[in-house]
Amino acid sequence: MIRERLRPLASQAKRGYVRLMLEVVGRSMEAISQVDEQVRGEVSVLPNGFLFAMRVMPNGPALVMRKQRDGSLQYIGGDSAQKPDLSVQFKHLHHAFMVLSFQEKTAQAFANDRILVDGDLGYATRMTRVLNRLETFILPKLVAERAVKQYPDSLGLPEKLINGARIYLKVVTNFVDTVRSS
Amino acid sequence: MSYYEFFCPVKVIAGQAALEHVPYEFSSRNCKRPMIVTDKGVRAAGLLDKVLTAFEEGGMDVTVIYDDVPADSSKQTVKAIAKEYRSKKCDAILAIGGGSPIDTAKAVNILVSEGGDDIAKYSGAGVLTRPLKPFIVIPTTAGTGSEVTSVAVIADTEKEVKLAFASSFMLPDAAVIDPRMTLTLPPHITAATGMDAMTHSVEAFTCMAKNPLSDAYASAAIKKISANLPKVMKKPDDAEARLEMAQASTMAGIAFSNSMVGLVHALGHSLGAICHLPHGLCMSLFLPYVLEYNLESIREPLSELLLPLAGPEIYAMTPKSQRAEESIATIRKMRDDLYRDCKLPRTLQETGKVDKSQLDRIAQATIDDGSIMFNPREATLEDARAVLEKAWG
Numbered sequence: 386m387i388r389e390r391l392r393p394l395a396s397q398a399k400r401g402y403v404r405l406m407l408e409v410v411g412r413s414m415e416a417i418s419q420v421d422e423q424v425r426g427e428v429s430v431l432p433n434g435f436l437f438a439m440r441v442m443p444n445g446p447a448l449v450m451r452k453q454r455d456g457s458l459q460y461i462g463g464d465s466a467q468k469p470d471l472s473v474q475f476k477h478l479h480h481a482f483m484v485l486s487f488q489e490k491t492a493q494a495f496a497n498d499r500i501l502v503d504g505d506l507g508y509a510t511r512m513t514r515v516l517n518r519l520e521t522f523i524l525p526k527l528v529a530e531r532a533v534k535q536y537p538d539s540l541g542l543p544e545k546l547i548n549g550a551r552i553y554l555k556v557v558t559n560f561v562d563t564v565r566s567s
Numbered sequence: 568m569s570y571y572e573f574f575c576p577v578k579v580i581a582g583q584a585a586l587e588h589v590p591y592e593f594s595s596r597n598c599k600r601p602m603i604v605t606d607k608g609v610r611a612a613g614l615l616d617k618v619l620t621a622f623e624e625g626g627m628d629v630t631v632i633y634d635d636v637p638a639d640s641s642k643q644t645v646k647a648i649a650k651e652y653r654s655k656k657c658d659a660i661l662a663i664g665g666g667s668p669i670d671t672a673k674a675v676n677i678l679v680s681e682g683g684d685d686i687a688k689y690s691g692a693g694v695l696t697r698p699l700k701p702f703i704v705i706p707t708t709a710g711t712g713s714e715v716t717s718v719a720v721i722a723d724t725e726k727e728v729k730l731a732f733a734s735s736f737m738l739p740d741a742a743v744i745d746p747r748m749t750l751t752l753p754p755h756i757t758a759a760t761g762m763d764a765m766t767h768s769v770e771a772f773t774c775m776a777k778n779p780l781s782d783a784y785a786s787a788a789i790k791k792i793s794a795n796l797p798k799v800m801k802k803p804d805d806a807e808a809r810l811e812m813a814q815a816s817t818m819a820g821i822a823f824s825n826s827m828v829g830l831v832h833a834l835g836h837s838l839g840a841i842c843h844l845p846h847g848l849c850m851s852l853f854l855p856y857v858l859e860y861n862l863e864s865i866r867e868p869l870s871e872l873l874l875p876l877a878g879p880e881i882y883a884m885t886p887k888s889q890r891a892e893e894s895i896a897t898i899r900k901m902r903d904d905l906y907r908d909c910k911l912p913r914t915l916q917e918t919g920k921v922d923k924s925q926l927d928r929i930a931q932a933t934i935d936d937g938s939i940m941f942n943p944r945e946a947t948l949e950d951a952r953a954v955l956e957k958a959w960g
């Protein structure tokens with residue numbers, strides 16, 4: 386009886402978490418792509434206007450990024466009318482949850498057939514490296530002092546965004562606990 | 568806890584007089600006009616004749632033959648063959664050859680099944696959503712494993728990049744392994760393609776997506792290659808050993824198509840594209856250096872591989888802590904033997920086709936290659952550059 390009630394709650398929490406995290410990831414990616422040389426290096430190869438989408442199958446939450454003329458990535462939102470140049474799709478909400486709650490590495494998710502790629506595989510590996518880089522920034526315990534030192538005060542905006550992302554993370558960690566305990 | 572998927576729906580038709588089963592395989596799929604896709608080398612070696620004889624005796628006429636697939640097949644080739652297929656109203660495809668005719672035929676099958684002229688439109692993974700036309704493959708090199716893989720690589724010659732295609736719908740309906748088809752393979756191609764099969768097995772066994780089923784195929788393939796590659800190098804017309812090599816290549820193909828490859832292939836694809844060296848040779852050039860680079864991430868599986876690589880005596884004699892290093896040494900020894908037998912180059916320098924100034928470009932292309940994702944160690948541009956430097960010699 387209790388299980389029956391809890392389950393939908395848990396999957397609702399999962400969906401909420403994934404939706405929220407995709408937005409966190411999207412906004413942080415935008416911020417980081419403006420300042421981080423490594424990420425800018427990865428992105429530099431993508432053609433201008435390149436659309437990247439990460440989505441949960443079949444019609445789940447998504448995140449869409451566009452490569453800007455200035456070499457950064459812009460967060461478009463949860464959807465786009467245009468067909469993306471590269472889309473990575475989680476086969477199931479659960480797999481997205483595992484990756485976005487940092488319990489499964491992105492590359493491992495690819496290796497385990499949890500993700501479908503539509504587009505250039507080379508670009509997909511680049512975006513995976515961007516996501517990895519992003520994780521090291523927004524994961525609270527991994528944000529080493531050294532990393533912060535690389536970003537002086539003049540970069541107020543992205544830092545604010547990254548801080549925002551960390552705050553988000555704290556909020557959504559509760560979701561993870563809810564889901565895990567069920 | 569791990570998770571994996573394993574899939575190989577390809578019917579394997581192997582052994583003596585396997586070719587004679589091909590007409591039946593087509594007629595049982597209600598195909599009357601298969602198109603043969605092959606290359607000049609296959610025709611010149613008399614292999615096409617063997618297949619045509621099997622068709623004739625089997626009461627099936629094959630009139631549409633495209634025998635001009637280049638070594639590095641391009642978008643234009645695929646387009647031209649698809650046009651021919653349509654105008655001659657063919658209803659199935661038979662690929663005969665090494666990696667290039669097979670990959671080309673896979674791409675042609677996409678165009679003739681899905682429509683259109685531009686194969687680039689279908690690049691990437693998971694783009695196809697339904698079965699393609701009946702498709703049978705007869706490999707003539709024991710190496711690529713393309714007869715059981717769901718991927719194809721086609722060059723975009725204008726952009727000097729390779730387009731990759733991946734979909735389980737590209738898998739052939741059947742792979743026909745007949746010892747007659749590899750009997751006349753010249754020594755240096757035997758060596759290079761054998762090392763390709765070896766690399767498929769070793770990378771399948773040591774990269775991120777390894778799983779129990781692909782492990783079984785990979786280690787069994789390594790055992791066959793280690794035992795039979797020296798035999799066919801010494802005695803090229805040893806039909807038994809040729810069949811063993813051909814089977815090993817198919818097994819290695821099944822292994823790596825289910826567990827992917829890693830940095831050896833990422834480097835090899837880039838070197839091949841930039842310096843126009845054959846794929847098998849590129850594999851042989853990088854294999855030991857990449858294993859050294861990956862060593863601490865793959866010590867355990869690489870130690871296990873010493874058994875199929877070197878046999879039970881050496882395995883038992885080698886202390887556990889030394890087995891991984893000994894596996895690499897065994898592979899180096901194999902390369903030295905091949906250098907002795909047919910001058911298969913061991914270093915980039917020995918190829919005489921690579922300029923040191925190209926290494927930066929090769930490194931750059933390497934980290935953009937899809938195969939790098941499954942390498943057990945996260946390889947950066949600097950890492951790729953360092954491995955290239957070692958492989959230079």
Ligand SMILES: [Fe+2]
Binds near residue numbers: 711763766767850
């Ligand atoms: Fe290969």
